Amino acid sequence: MNVPTIVTPELQKRFHVPGRIAALAGGLLLAASAYLPWAYDGDALDNMAFLGGPSTLQFLGALLGLLLAVSAGMAWVEPWADRKGILPRLLMVSRRAGWTRGTKALGVGLLGFIAVVLIAIALELGGLVTIEYGGWVALAGALLGFVGSRLLTPGRAPSLEKVKTPAWLEIVSIAVLLLVALLLAAYALNQNDGGTFLSILAFIGALVAFILRVGAGGWLSAAGQRHRNVLVFSSFAVAFLFPFTQNGSDANMSIATQVLIFAATAVGLNIVVGLAGLLDLGYIAFLGAGAFTAATMSQSAFATIGWKPPFIVVMLIAGLVSATLGLIIGSPTLRVSGDYLAIVTLAFGEIFRISMSNLDGSDGPDLVHGSSGIPAIPNLNLFGFDFGKVHTVLGIPLGRFSNYFFLMLLIMALIVLVFTRLNHSRIGRGWVAIREDEKAAEAMGVNVFGLKLLAFAGGAFLAGLAGAVKAHVDQSVTPDQYIFLESAFLLAAVVLGGMGTVMGVLLGAALLKLVPEKLRFVNEYRMLIFGLLMVLMMRFRPEGMIPNQRRVLEFHSDDEELVEEIEEDLPYEFAEEH
Amino acid sequence: MRNKKLLGGAVALLSASLLFAGCGSRAESSASATGGTATKTAKIGVIAPLTGDLAVMGLGIKNSVDLAIKQANESGAIPGWTLELAAEDDQATPDVGANAATKLAADDDVVAVVGTLNSGVAQPVQPILNSATIAMVSPANTSPNLTQGADLSNPTRTYPNYFRTCTTDAIQGPFAAQYLFESGIKKLAVVNDKKPYGQGLAEAVAAKFKELGGEVVADETVNKDDKDFSSVIDIIKSKSPEAVYFGTEFQLAGPMSKQMGDKGLNVPLMGGDGIYDAKFIELGGREKDLATSVGAPIETLESGKSFVESYKAAGFSDGYSAYGAYAYDAANAIIASLKQSLASASDAKSARQATIDGLSSVSFDGATGKVAFDEFGDAVTKTLTVYEVTDGAWVAKQTGELK
Amino acid sequence: MSSQTPTVASTESRHVGKEEILAARSVTMRFGGLVAVDNVDFTVHSGEIVGLIGPNGAGKTTFFNCLTGLYKPTSGEVRFSGQVLPPKPRSVVVAGMARTFQNIRLFPNMTALENVMVGRYCRTSAMALTSILRGPKYRREEEATRARAVELLDYVGMKGQGGHLARNLPYGDQRRLEIARALATDPKLLLLDEPTAGMNPQETRQAEELIFKIRDSGLAIVVIEHDMRFIFNLCDRVLCLVRGKTLIEGTAAEVQSDPRVIEAYIGSPDSDDEASGSDVATEGEAGNA
């Protein structure tokens, strides 16, 4: 990135102390401004028109402000660490934190947050005049904090991960963090107002940036490594709890279920693209194949196959059908690689879609009713559990989509298990070796063609499973759902999130599905933004939001400082993050 | 010592701010915002593509429903209640449509929904609204399966909450075939674009035309993304038909007509209500091309004329488009039913079932003609009009009923 | 044929009782009109180091590729432990022949340890389902793989470097890592393509020691090299190729003293290939220095 340096190191050296004071003051000013009215009218965001009673968003802003002040002030508190007592011992720990780096990150994040809030107020109420004095005070605080934090010298790199902490503390921290994430997510999702949703996203972004830069991220990931089972288990527990936060409303569950289906498919794609390095531009066909298989074998009156086995069997068949298609699509990899392979997969994807619309009885056998597809697919009924009904658990009604959400959660768990275990096995090493240097891999005895086929078939199988559930969630399957653009979306989820990681893909999938749902005002521009985002990501952050560290090195090999920094973090055998 | 004080102060500040957040002066304010209104609120939802390629038609639907709701509120059609519009974008995509339906179903104020534009989107929306007993009236779905189930020879109603104000392929197609046959055409070529609307229509035309004793000399398809139809035209031309029926929308039909002319295939092209649009002529539709549209011509109907006038007067930025009038009728049908169902209801949610029941017996003269539903939820009106391109505009040629 | 020089008989006699591992018989490789390898015979016995020399463009690497299954010879056959191998790199590795590359081809974004573990691929068997279920057998195998890889890194003198990404290793270590990776496939025969190219004298000496160590463990080794001092220090036998043909095969001393070899390297006045001639000249000098 060629951003011209305005704040030179000399400038930072000279204005270090004033900068710190400014950041501290800015943070406190912002915190105080939360008690003043920000908006002229209560209709904007979550009603910020009160004196002395901050709204939730204002409170979150104040929290960030205090955090900035504390973080900026830590440098003056730390010298006391040489004394004795419990507090100085805590401060010893704080010496390992990158407070200054955190302050800088928070300075940017805070300014972003306030900017989003104020712009949203102005847009929703019509004009800048609708921003009350409190809003301007907040902006002044944020600006002061931003400028101040820019003037600080970067300071030491954090090394919190080297702090020895008791196991119970780590486990509790992981659990608490995930619970906070759950509550934040539930709160954000319950906002129907685009501005509020975006403001909360900005808040989360600022907070996460701060936590990472301070070094707590390193500590957390080290803790997560040590208690991997706890981390995985509590992640799923938290996801499992999510429907209970919805007060029986299915609106968000519908979106959440679709996010899971989309993410499950994207994780499957990640095996092919992220691990084996084979670009697949027709991946949506596998989801479609699963969905069509399940639909033709469903209880729908439009289903064309008379055999109606139980859903578990249908799901397996759907997976196998997709896997077979995967084998067919993968077979050219014996001779074709690189860009050509991408084009072959794209062509296969188009062939799948056109063929499905042609299987209508007039241009081919009547298998899926052509472009009208198969509608009226009934709800699942597994072991007497009717997915279409509302089930009340602990007094909280859980609707249709919650039921499917739980099912998809189970499938997601399976897919994540498959992905991570394959990744850290002989097979996974083979895939990465193929991605790195196909010829060398072959010369080292890696079964290149077999592994490529396995990647295609395995990824396709997982997508087929997701497709089988999708048929029942959507209750109708049509070829128009499986167009090239959807493949591009899947790829974008993988690319934006981070190739080769599960967390990244989950995040990418969630954002791609959520943002258009919650930000209705960008709906008309969503494809435009999406296209631009893909270009910009490739230009500035090709490794994705949550990168696989291997990828960071691949894309930024010329940045020696970064390479060293990452290498230090690497565990002995590259145990990859999740 | 001082350090502890300072830190203590910070902790105090933090907890104080937490306290403030918890108990502000906000509690009473929110109560006053909702209280005080004399009337109760019921919402009519709209699910249509409000963004993207098909937004023109979706916005026409939304605005027309909005118009009907405003008129009802102004005239006090339902005493004690205020109607509101809850419009959701389906982006012409089934997934998004399902999300929109779920969102509306979760809103206790919603009593009925007007939508969707695409049959493909209606498929996942139907069951979601049905399980929430919310009435759904579509202004534009033409697939017969939506009302009559998979087996059309043995029709069964799949979702009791579903109605539509437009006619299905099963009416419009045969009507077109009947018109063509009666005007002396014995050899017909049928083309469709492989989309549910076009394909259903073309198949219905071909079936009826054969039944009447005509000959279908060619049955071809085109790719909806194609611009070049010359291969298909040459195939058709070699069979020398007397007319071509093209099941599609104006985006493809206009260029097709133009290329037919260029190729010297000088026979009329006919289509359904999807090509009854001025854009068809702009894009190359030739003189003598034909289209069917449901109902009598809007100018000949008192109610139709008044719809057009009030739509213009309302000052919407987009036109009412192809399905505006149907959407207006759909909304008015819902409002007619609400008059009964809401009268005795304590809240909107409890009136949902009664609204569905009431819709079956609705009957009035709407913007597109008589509005009423049969036992499957289909519009009873079988009146259609054939339009012909004359001097660069669509002119009504013949209004009639399917025999 | 030219290989039937008396020198061959003498070397063969030195290897009486040793197993014949690799036997190439009249291998010929044509690319269109170009004959890159012309009717070459070649034998390697267990526990010996054989050098393959020749000026640039002599067909050394092509011959190498024929041996390792990257190319299928136009005519002739290659027997490994008495068996004709299918011309697939993978089967060749499985049979017990491993190689390194002239221009290093590690997996740059994998750690050193992972690189070596990839080498164990063909000696392990965990498939997709076992990898997902992770039974005790899988765990044992994975543990063994890792242990062997660590051991091999120690063996080539890279103790404690397993965590570094291959791309960030110093040049000499990358060469060593390639050898470790090849050794991980449990080969009976190791083929090294210019293992000291670009190394300084100290690194070269270390490489030499490593290769002796490997030979002493019972492996046969074939080395392509331009560094003559290296070759003559190291090799029991040397085969010199010129324009695809065997010029001479014999002990290091015999080849070193053969005037034709020097002529081939420095080039005779009527040499028709300017480019390769001059290249070879400089390399020859380097080798003799």
Added chain:
Amino acid sequence: MTYYLDQLLNGLSLGSLYALIAVGYTVVYGIVQLINFAHGEIFMIGAFGALSTWIVLSWVTGGSTAWWNLPLMLVGGMIVAVLTAVLMERFAYRPLRNAPRLAPLITAIGISIFLQEFVRLFYGQIPGFPDAKAAIPFPQLEFFTGPAIDVGGLQVHRGNFFVMAALLICWIFLWWFVNRTATGRAMQAVSQDPDTSRLMGIDVDRIIVVAFAVGASLAAVAGLASGLRYGNIDFKMGFLAGLKAFTAAVLGGIGNINGAVVGGLTLGVVEAMATTLIPGQFGGPAWKDVWAFVLLILILVFRPQGLLGAKVVDRA
């Protein structure tokens, strides 16, 4: 017989369109080994550029459709298309020149979506320009459009003449440009060996820009031809056309200009004939794209160098 000649002619004219676009893929690929997936959108932009020129002209001429509009529209379309292509190269592709292969391809998909949406959303916002959310009628110039001409019983559309003549002229021009000009020879050199060319003092960056510009000019010609031939243009027209043209480029041998022309014509004829000649349920227009894609896959698998042979690159 006339019927099959008719179909052959349909195929050739469609193929000429593919060929004009395919040259853009091939020229860029030959020089930087980059599949400029967004090239189809340049074709679309070219068509819109030509239309915009006519609209601006019509403010003066009152909507004249005289023949002399054509060269002006052509120049207008070319300027817009070349500008877009050059900007695209400068800001999206150039920074990625040493990135892993995946990166430019994903970027290209992003650009493709971005350009389509940009035209859809903002074209109609320009005062006096029609809304681009649906298809826009394209001005039908006299002489180049109108009723078909009867050539020995064959009904030949005038647009067919135009597109085939355009291809011929562009082909000759390209031959001259590549073989007879300094820039053209520099292009050849760069495509052989960019590093050596750089050492020989060739400004490689400039040559790459030239390659993008040449491709964009031809795509603009194709855009104009498409508008005249089919009477309408829309923002989506680039995707399928681009994909088919890419198929054509691969068919002929990507990197080879003559290959692009031969590949384009072959693909066009195959499509037209597949509509007619493949019997039974799996023939006809419904399956023609499937056959085109099957052809693409078969070529990539069994003869990746294409019909005329291509620059062979180690793609491992």
